[in-house]
Amino acid sequence: MAHQLPTDCLNEIIEYLEEDKLTLHSCVLVNRLWCEISVRILWRDIWNFKCSIFRQYRPLNVASSILSTLIACLPNESKELLYKNEIFISTPTSKPLMFNYAAFCKVLSINEINRIVDSVLRDEPSNTINSLSLKDRNFLVANEVIKMFTNQISSLKKLAYHYNQYHNNFSFNYFPGMRNLSELHCSSNLPSNFFYQLSHICHNLQSIFIKFHNDVVSNELKELISLQNNLKQLTLLAYFNGSWTNIIPTLTKHANTITKLYLDSDNYKDNSSLSFISLFSNLQEIIFSFSFFSGTDFEDFKQLQHFNFPKLQKLKFLDQCPKPEYLMKFLEINGKNLKKLYMTENNVDLSLSIANFCPNLKNLFVIFNNGEIDILKTIFINCQYLESIKIWCGYRYLNEMEVLEMVVNYSPNSFHELKIYISNPDFISPNDLESFFIKWKNRAQKKVLSLIIIKDDYYCSSLINEGNMKIIKKYENLGVIKFENKGYEEEEDGEINDYY
Known part of the structure; x- marks a missing residue:
C-alpha cells in the first residue's frame, strides 16, 4: 500500500522547486494535493512569467491566459459591471475554478496588470463595437482586478507601482494585507497620498526601489522612508532630468542597516556626489549602472576611492567604470573581502591589481x-x-x-x-x-x-x-x-x- 507524505513535509519539499518552474508545473498534474501546493507557489509572483513555464508561449497568449483566469476569479458584481459595459473576456472554463488564484498572490504589480489588460483588449477583433474608448475599458477592467486583489490578498510581500503616462493611474488605497509588505517598487512622482497611506501601516520594508523622473521628492515619500525600521536594500534610478539628490538626507537614518545599494543613472547631467555612499559602512553589495552616454564621468569616485567598506563582498560596474587609478585604490582598500567583481574595463594595471588585491574572489568578469x-x-x-x-x-x-x-x-x-x-x-x-x-x-x-x-x-x-x-x-x-x-x-x- 502506498504511503502519502504528510502535507507539511510535502509542502516543504515542493518549496525547493520554486525556481524550477517546469518541474513545478509537472507537479500540478500529480493529484489535487500536489496541484494545490504547486499552484500556490506558481501564483505567488505570476507577473514574472518571462522566467517561468510561460516562456514557450507568445507573450499575448500568456497575458490572455493570466487575465482570463483573473476574470474568472472576479466577484459577480465586477463581472456584471464588465458585462454592462460590453467588455467580454473569455474565462478558462464555465465551471467554478478549483482555486481562488488571486488569493495566492504575494506580489502585486499595478503596471503589469495595466500591460496585460491593454495587450488583451487591444487585440480584440476590429469589428468589436463598444461605446467606451480603449483607455476607459482598460481602466475599468484593471480597476476591478486590482480591487479583487486588495480584497483577496491576506499577506502582500511586494508591491510594484510606477507612474506611467500611457496608462491610467489609480487612486490606490492600502488594504490590511499590506501590513506585512517587505518590498516596494515605486516612482517618486506618484500621488503623495499613496506614500502618506503607506507610511501609516508599512514600517518594516526591507527593500525600496525608486525611479526618479524629476528632482522633486515629496515629504510623504521622505516620511515613508524615514519610518522604516530595518531597511536593507536600496535601489535608486534616475532618468533624464531625474535626481536622487533630495532623498539622500533621509537615507542617513538607515546608514547602519543598508547592506545592498544599486545606483542606476541615464541622466545627461551629474545627479549628485557619490560621497554619500560612504555613509553606509555595512554595505555588502554595490552596483553601479551609469551609461557611457549619460554624461556622468564618475569623477566623484575620486573621493569614494579612499573609504573602507569592511563587509563589501560584491562590486559591479554594469556600464561605465571610474578611472582605473581611482578603482585600483578602492580595490587596494576593499578588495580583500570581495567575492564577486564585475567591471567593463580593459586596463592592464587595473587587471593586475585584481590579482594583487582580491585574493578571495569567487566570481569575476573583466x-x-x-x-x-x-x-x-x-x-x-x-x-x-x-x-x-x-x-x-x-x-x-x-x-x-x-x-x-x-x-x-x-x-x-x-x-x-x-x-x-x-x-x-x-x-x-x-x-x-x-x-x-x-x-x-x-x-x-x-x-x-x-x-x-x-x-x-x-x-x-x-x-x-x-x-x-x-x-x-x-x-x-x-x-x-x-x-x-x-x-x-x-x-x-x-x-x-x-x-x-
Whole structure:
C-alpha cells in the first residue's frame, strides 16, 4: 500500500522547486494535493512569467491566459459591471475554478496588470463595437482586478507601482494585507497620498526601489522612508532630468542597516556626489549602472576611492567604470573581502591589481585585450578561491583556445564555471574543443565544468557549429561538463536580475 507524505513535509519539499518552474508545473498534474501546493507557489509572483513555464508561449497568449483566469476569479458584481459595459473576456472554463488564484498572490504589480489588460483588449477583433474608448475599458477592467486583489490578498510581500503616462493611474488605497509588505517598487512622482497611506501601516520594508523622473521628492515619500525600521536594500534610478539628490538626507537614518545599494543613472547631467555612499559602512553589495552616454564621468569616485567598506563582498560596474587609478585604490582598500567583481574595463594595471588585491574572489568578469593572456594566468594563480570567470573572446580580445589552455592548466581547484562571450561564429574547431575536455577530465582535482557560451546577438546568427555540438553532447553524457548557451541580452539581464 502506498504511503502519502504528510502535507507539511510535502509542502516543504515542493518549496525547493520554486525556481524550477517546469518541474513545478509537472507537479500540478500529480493529484489535487500536489496541484494545490504547486499552484500556490506558481501564483505567488505570476507577473514574472518571462522566467517561468510561460516562456514557450507568445507573450499575448500568456497575458490572455493570466487575465482570463483573473476574470474568472472576479466577484459577480465586477463581472456584471464588465458585462454592462460590453467588455467580454473569455474565462478558462464555465465551471467554478478549483482555486481562488488571486488569493495566492504575494506580489502585486499595478503596471503589469495595466500591460496585460491593454495587450488583451487591444487585440480584440476590429469589428468589436463598444461605446467606451480603449483607455476607459482598460481602466475599468484593471480597476476591478486590482480591487479583487486588495480584497483577496491576506499577506502582500511586494508591491510594484510606477507612474506611467500611457496608462491610467489609480487612486490606490492600502488594504490590511499590506501590513506585512517587505518590498516596494515605486516612482517618486506618484500621488503623495499613496506614500502618506503607506507610511501609516508599512514600517518594516526591507527593500525600496525608486525611479526618479524629476528632482522633486515629496515629504510623504521622505516620511515613508524615514519610518522604516530595518531597511536593507536600496535601489535608486534616475532618468533624464531625474535626481536622487533630495532623498539622500533621509537615507542617513538607515546608514547602519543598508547592506545592498544599486545606483542606476541615464541622466545627461551629474545627479549628485557619490560621497554619500560612504555613509553606509555595512554595505555588502554595490552596483553601479551609469551609461557611457549619460554624461556622468564618475569623477566623484575620486573621493569614494579612499573609504573602507569592511563587509563589501560584491562590486559591479554594469556600464561605465571610474578611472582605473581611482578603482585600483578602492580595490587596494576593499578588495580583500570581495567575492564577486564585475567591471567593463580593459586596463592592464587595473587587471593586475585584481590579482594583487582580491585574493578571495569567487566570481569575476573583466575584459582582457589580445596579448594579455599572462594577466589571466596571474589571476588564476593568485585567486585560489575563484569558481567562475566570464571572458570576452575574438577579434581584439583573447583567443578562445588560449583561454581554454589557461583554464585547464592554471585555474584553481575550486574553479567550475567558464563563461565565454564570443563575437566569432566559428568559435574553435571540434578537435581543439575535445582536446580541452580531455585535459579537463584528466585534471587531478576537478569538478564538473559549466561551460556557458554567450553569443553576440548582432554578429552571430548561430552559436556554434554542428561538429562542436557533437563533442559537447559527448562530454555532457560522460559527466565532464554541463553546457548552456545564451544571447548577450539574456546574459546581461541575468547580471541585473542577480541583484534582485
